[in-house]
Structure formats: structure tokens, C-alpha cells
Amino acid sequence: MVNPIKSYRNTFIILVAALLLIFIMNISLGSVYIPLKQLFLAFMDGDVEKESWKSIAINYRLPKAITAIIVGSGLSISGLLMQTLFRNPLAGPYVLGISSGASLGVAILILGASFFGGTIAGFAFSSWGHAIAASIGAFLVLSAVMMAAIKVRNTMSILIIGLMFGSLTASVISVLAYFSSANQLQQYLFWSFGSLGNLSWNEILTLLIIFLIGITFVIFIIKPLNSLLLGENYAKSMGVNVKRTRNITLISTSILTGAITAFSGPIAFIGLAVPHLTKLLFSTSNHKILVPAVAISGAIIMLICDSIAQLPTSEYTLPINAITSLFGAPIIIWLLVRKRKITY
Amino acid sequence: MDLKNQHIIKTTNLSIGYTSKKNVNTIASGLNIELGKGKLVCLLGKNGIGKSTLLRTLTKVQPALSGEIFINNNNLKTLNSVDLAKSLSLVLTEHLPESNLSVYELVALGRQPYTNWVGNLSETDLKFIDSALEQTNTKHLINSKYYELSDGQLQKVLIARALAQNTDIIILDEPTAHLDIHHTIETLALLKKLAATCNKTIIVSTHEINLALQLADILWLMTPSNFMADTTENLIENDSLDQLFESDLISFNKTLKQFTLSNSY
Numbered sequence: 001m002v003n004p005i006k007s008y009r010n011t012f013i014i015l016v017a018a019l020l021l022i023f024i025m026n027i028s029l030g031s032v033y034i035p036l037k038q039l040f041l042a043f044m045d046g047d048v049e050k051e052s053w054k055s056i057a058i059n060y061r062l063p064k065a066i067t068a069i070i071v072g073s074g075l076s077i078s079g080l081l082m083q084t085l086f087r088n089p090l091a092g093p094y095v096l097g098i099s100s101g102a103s104l105g106v107a108i109l110i111l112g113a114s115f116f117g118g119t120i121a122g123f124a125f126s127s128w129g130h131a132i133a134a135s136i137g138a139f140l141v142l143s144a145v146m147m148a149a150i151k152v153r154n155t156m157s158i159l160i161i162g163l164m165f166g167s168l169t170a171s172v173i174s175v176l177a178y179f180s181s182a183n184q185l186q187q188y189l190f191w192s193f194g195s196l197g198n199l200s201w202n203e204i205l206t207l208l209i210i211f212l213i214g215i216t217f218v219i220f221i222i223k224p225l226n227s228l229l230l231g232e233n234y235a236k237s238m239g240v241n242v243k244r245t246r247n248i249t250l251i252s253t254s255i256l257t258g259a260i261t262a263f264s265g266p267i268a269f270i271g272l273a274v275p276h277l278t279k280l281l282f283s284t285s286n287h288k289i290l291v292p293a294v295a296i297s298g299a300i301i302m303l304i305c306d307s308i309a310q311l312p313t314s315e316y317t318l319p320i321n322a323i324t325s326l327f328g329a330p331i332i333i334w335l336l337v338r339k340r341k342i343t344y
Numbered sequence: 345m346d347l348k349n350q351h352i353i354k355t356t357n358l359s360i361g362y363t364s365k366k367n368v369n370t371i372a373s374g375l376n377i378e379l380g381k382g383k384l385v386c387l388l389g390k391n392g393i394g395k396s397t398l399l400r401t402l403t404k405v406q407p408a409l410s411g412e413i414f415i416n417n418n419n420l421k422t423l424n425s426v427d428l429a430k431s432l433s434l435v436l437t438e439h440l441p442e443s444n445l446s447v448y449e450l451v452a453l454g455r456q457p458y459t460n461w462v463g464n465l466s467e468t469d470l471k472f473i474d475s476a477l478e479q480t481n482t483k484h485l486i487n488s489k490y491y492e493l494s495d496g497q498l499q500k501v502l503i504a505r506a507l508a509q510n511t512d513i514i515i516l517d518e519p520t521a522h523l524d525i526h527h528t529i530e531t532l533a534l535l536k537k538l539a540a541t542c543n544k545t546i547i548v549s550t551h552e553i554n555l556a557l558q559l560a561d562i563l564w565l566m567t568p569s570n571f572m573a574d575t576t577e578n579l580i581e582n583d584s585l586d587q588l589f590e591s592d593l594i595s596f597n598k599t600l601k602q603f604t605l606s607n608s609y
Contacts, residue, residue: 001467001470001471001474002470003465003470004448004486004487005446005448005449005452005465087441087442089442219462220461222462222463223456223459223461223462223463226453226456226463227453227456229440229441229443229445229453230440230441230445230450230453231436231438231440231441233405233434233436233438234434234436234453236405236425237403237429237432237433237434238429238433238453238454238456238457238509239425239426239427239428239429239430239456239457240425240456241425279444283444284444284446284449285443285444285445285449286445286449288462288463
């Protein structure tokens with residue numbers, strides 16, 4: 001018997017091809033343009049026309065492009081999970097204050113470092129320290145929003161509660177900032193602008209490991225997430241352990257958003273906009289298709305945003321957050337206006 | 345084993361209701377239900393009498409205050425959720441959350457208790473889905489999105505999902521609430537057919553009393569003072585139906601076998 005559920009194989013092939021193409025384009029574009037042929041030579045360890053090209057491509061742009069892929073995929077998957085869990089099309093790590101929670105974790109580490117002893121301060125500046133603090137911050141805010149969401153079912157209320165948690169963490173951060181040194185403040189500010197570069201290979205490896213752990217959790221909840229599409233009562237009647245599914249979703253989104261925010265700063269709108277864009281391409285709610293589709297689309301869009309932020313051939317670089325907001329906010333407005341209602 | 349005497353649902357001294365902090369609000373107590381296979385049961389009672397509470401208790405959505413419930417001779421308390429999902433499926437009144445699910449995907453979700461950890465559909469799963477679509481006459485809808493359906497079509501699709509779950513018992517909470525008279529009859533007749541041909545035990549709570557009197561094998565009547573479960577004929581014979589509404593406006597007409605407006609309205 002033929003299974004009539006669409007597998008979208010062709011769309012996936014096109015998406016993966018697009019990802020490869022844009023990945024190469026991202027590495028070749030920047031303040032210095034590296035011709036494709038030279039780029040291949042650089043990676044094949046061949047003779048490149050200019051030695052600087054090889055160094056730029058391998059030491060700077062390749063790690064940045066890999067970071068972009070992890071950040072884009074991870075945030076988009078987080079957004080998708082939150083939209084299903086909160087049954088709210090406008091949920092996302094940034095909107096619900098999860099990124100702010102992660103920021104608070106990092107802020108306490110950086111700005112509060114003087115309060116801690118020497119050993120903790122040493123840990124505070126390690127990449128694992130940032131990642132763990134951010135994940136804990138993300139988890140705390142997410143749990144708080146989730147608890148509120150169980151009490152109030154109203155879509156709008158949940159969004160407003162998320163916004164309030166965002167302001168709450170922002171005010172705690174400003175109090176911390178008030179009492180910290182100029183040096184610490186500068187360090188925190190640079191982090192909070194968001195950046196995909198500046199990661200060492202070691203840090204990328206750390207990020208990748210945490211990302212893979214998060215994704216592993218997600219793979220195990222694909223099936224129960226699909227039954228949650230019919231609502232909690234139906235899901236329970238089909239044997240789904242709703243509480244466990246909710247907890248795993250909370251943990252995996254916290255890990256993904258937390259770790260990514262720790263390394264790249266709070267990045268806006270990717271988590272919210274990418275799932276919706278993906279659903280224009282894949283007209284399905286099936287998480288078995290949506291999770292990989294959202295991961296690939298998120299990577300593509302993050303690479304494009306990064307390429308734009310580099311302002312090819314100019315010497316300037318824009319903050320990545322400006323580009324993602326510039327891209328994400330209009331998309332959400334357009335979706336709301338065009339369809340009047342958006343599904344998740 | 346003598347299948348005729350096997351009870352698919354059995355309760356002993358069941359009390360249902362709600363507990364909040366210190367108060368216990370008992371809605372009905374001393375329920376001793378024995379129900380066999382292949383029966384269409386209509387649960388009747390006026391608004392707020394506790395029909396939903398009874399169904400929620402039987403389906404383990406809320407705990408019983410006291411007493412025991414046995415599904416297929418297994419105590420409901422010790423039955424794990426996947427095994428319960430293999431014996432009992434639901435059709436609820438609540439609105440489905442917005443999503444892009446197609447009719448086929450929605451019906452296929454009924455196979456969740458049987459599929460592997462990622463939810464891949466096996467050949468057996470496909471067969472059950474196909475037969476569920478066939479029996480509910482919804483095959484032509486499989487590529488539509490569920491939100492494009494009319495209320496009548498959606499109800500049939502939700503029944504198809506429950507059928508795909510391949511359970512001995514299907515419980516429906518007011519499946520005809522949003523339907524016109526044509527679709528109400530169509531839905532109840534479909535349930536009657538499924539009970540008879542597929543040997544399913546189907547429990548329906550409904551306000552379509554006159555239709556229930558004609559179609560149901562067994563009626564469950566909930567009144568403020570007691571709970572009665574018997575065949576329609578017996579309940580008509582012993583004048584039980586008159587207790588359903590304590591009202592001067594409506595009364596049961598034994599010769600017509602219908603509720604009619606009283607002369608005094």
C-alpha cells in the first residue's frame with residue numbers, strides 16, 4: 001500500500017543544494033572577495049594567488065559560516081518547538097523572553113564576576129561557563145513562561161507574559177550593569193550586539209557538541225509533538241506522556257537557545273520567522289518533515305543574513321542582529337496581514 | 345472463554361466527581377456498570393448532570409473518587425497509557441488547535457500507539473488507516489486540510505481517526521453538538537453500523553434523545569438521584585425515561601416512544 005503522506009524529497013534536495021551554494025557564497029563574499037576557484041584551491045591546500053585569501057577563508061570565514069549554520073538551525077528548531085508547545089504561532093526564543101533569560105545568565109557571569117571568587121571567575125570566562133549560565137537562564141525563564149501558560153491559555157496573554165519576563169531580566173541586567181566596571185560593561189555590551197565571528201575552533205566544537213545534544217532530544221519527541229497537534233487531551237488518549245514531552249521540549253529548547261545565545265549573543269527573529277517561512281515551502285505540520293526542513297532553512301537564512309551583514313566589498317560590518325530583525329520583523333507582519341491568521 | 349459474558353467495561357461501586365483542596369464534590373456514586381462488546385450506548389441526561397465527568401472518569405482523564413473501573417478485565421488504575429490507548433479511543437467536542445494537518449495525517453495519528461519511536465507507518469498501519477477511511481466514507485477527503493472540512497465531514501474524519509486506533513471501545517462526547525439534523529442522523533447511524541459490523545463498543549453522550557431511543561442498544565440515563573443502564577425497551581417499560589427531565593414542559597410519550605411537549609406548556 002502506498003503511503004500518501006508527502007515526503008517532500010525534491011524540496012529537500014533543492015534546499016540542501018541551496019545550503020551548499022550559499023555556504024560557499026558566504027565564504028567567498030566579504031570585505032575581500034575571494035574568487036571561487038581560489039577558494040577551492042585554498043581548501044584543497046593548493047597554491048592560492050594571495051596567501052592572505054587562504055588565511056581569511058580558513059581561519060576567519062569558515063568558522064564563521066559553520067557558526068552561522070549551527071546558530072540558524074538551532075534557533076529555528078527552538079522556535080518551531082515553542083510554537084507547537086505553546087500552541088502559539090507567535091512564540092519564539094526571542095519573543096518569549098528566553099533569549100533574555102540566557103542574556104541574564106551571561107550578564108551575571110560577566111558583570112557579577114567581581115562578586116565571585118577567583119576560581120569561579122576563571123570558569124566564568126571559559127566558553128563552557130557562558131554556555132551553562134545561558135542555558136540555566138534560558139531554562140528558568142522558559143519554565144516560568146510555561147507555568148504561566150498552563151494557567152492562562154490565552155495566546156495573547158502568554159506573549160505579554162513573555163514580554164514582561166524579557167523586561168524583568170533586562171532591568172536586572174541594567175542594575176548589574178550599574179554596579180560593574182567599565183571594562184566588564186564593555187565586554188558584556190559587545191557580547192549583547194550579537195556576533196557570529198570571533199569563535200575559536202574549540203568554542204565551535206563546544207557549541208557543536210551542545211547543539212547535537214539538543215537535537216538528539218528533539219528527535220525523540222518528534223512523534224509525541226505530532227500528536228500534540230490535536231491538543232493535549234487527544235495526545236493523552238493516544239498514549240502520549242504529555243508531561244514528559246513538555247519537559248523534554250523545555251530542556252532541549254533551553255539547551256539550544258542557551259548555548260547559541262552564549263556564543264553568538266541574543267539573535268532576534270530567526271526563531272520566530274524561519275518556521276513560518278518553512279511552512280510556506282512545506283505545507284505540513286508533520287514534525288518529521290518540519291524539524292529537518294526548519295533546520296536547513298534556518299541555516300540558509302542565517303548565512304544570507306551574515307553575508308549581508310558583511311557588506312561585501314566594503315570595510316564595514318553591520319551587527320548581525322540588525323539584519324535578522326530587518327529580515328524577520330517584516331516577514332511576520334506580512335504573514336499576519338496576508339493570511340490574517342497563521343498556523344503553527 | 346465465553347465471549348458473551350465478557351465485559352468490555354465494568355465498574356464496581358464507582359463514585360465520580362471532583363476533589364478540590366478540602367471539598368469533595370460527588371456527582372454520582374454507586375455506579376455498577378457492565379457492558380458487553382458490540383453495543384451502541386447513548387448516555388443521556390440534562391445539561392450539567394455529569395455526563396462529561398462520567399466519560400472523563402471512564403477514560404482516565406480524571407481519577408475516580410472511589411470504586412474500580414475495568415477495561416477488558418484490566419483495572420484502569422494499573423493500565424499504562426499506551427495499553428489504554430490500544431483499548432479505548434476518543435472523539436472529543438473541543439476544537440482542534442490550528443495546524444496544517446491533512447485529513448490523511450490526522451487519521452494516521454490514530455496509529456500512534458502502534459508505530460515505532462519516530463512514528464513511521466508500517467504496512468499494517470496503512471491498512472488500518474485505509475479501512476477506517478473506507479468505513480467512514482471519507483477516502484475522497486484525504487488530501488484536504490482538516491480546516492477546509494464542513495462540521496459533518498470533520499466529525500466523520502475524527503471518527504475515522506478513532507477507528508484507525510483499532511480499539512474495542514470508542515467514546516464520543518457530544519459528537520452531534522454542531523451538526524444539522526441530516527448530519528446528526530448520518531453520524532449516529534454510522535456509529536450504529538460500526539458497533540454492529542465491527543463489534544465495537546461505542547459510548548456516545550448526546551442530547552438527541554429521540555434519535556438515541558431509536559438507534560441505541562443500551563441507554564445510560566443520568567438523573568440527579570440515580571444512574572440507570574438498560575436496554576431502551578426495558579427503560580421505556582419501567583417508566584424510567586420520565587425521570588430524565590424534572591420538568592412540566594416535556595414528558596415521555598410511551599406510545600410514540602418519544603419525548604413530547606406537555607399539554608401544560
